[in-house]
Amino acid sequence: MERDKLFKTLKEKVKDEHLIKHMLATEAVMRAVAKRLGEDEEKWGIAGLLHDIDYEVTKEDPDKHSLIGAEWLKEMGLPDDVVYAVKVHNERHGLPRNSLLDKALYAVDPLTGFITAVALVMPDKKIATVKVKSLKKKFKDKSFAAGVSREQIRTCESELGIPLNEFFEIALKAMQEIAEDLGL
Helix, strand or coil: CCHHHHHHHHHHHCCCHHHHHHHHHHHHHHHHHHHHHCCCHHHHHHHHHHCCCCHHHHCCCCCCCCHHHHHHHHHCCCCHHHHHHHHHCCHHHCCCCCCHHHHHHHHHHHHHHHHHHHHHCCCCCCHHHCCHHHHHHHHHCCCCCCCCCHHHHHHHHHHHCCCHHHHHHHHHHHHHHCHHHHCC
């Protein structure tokens, strides 16, 4: 699983820069969560990086999203657990989240978009000025980033054993470390 090679493949399949930034953010947070849980940071990062690789071709048919991506990842020779985690991050398929990897990707995916949304409403539009306190406040406001599933993010507690505040801290720090790549 050579990250640079996989990133090159990703950029061949995905042209939308915002989507690429979302996948980079998800990679960073997945690595940080893996570290917190004592899991394989490289493997978890790759799952985060590639989780939406098929989104541009499936966005009009959400029932196919992640199924096509999982097929592509299998063809690329990625491990079965990475392929499965990518497949099950789309809850429309009704597949069980079995491993910590599955559960982490499911919880992290919407959180990266939420944190980006919070950064974009900051006066300077920089993630460096976002604080956990800001995330908590905006998280309670159901009208803010209304499309973000708070329930999905909250699975960090029940499925990963990470309290929500700590999950926010881990994710925010990971995204702040790659702020330049994210344009934030």
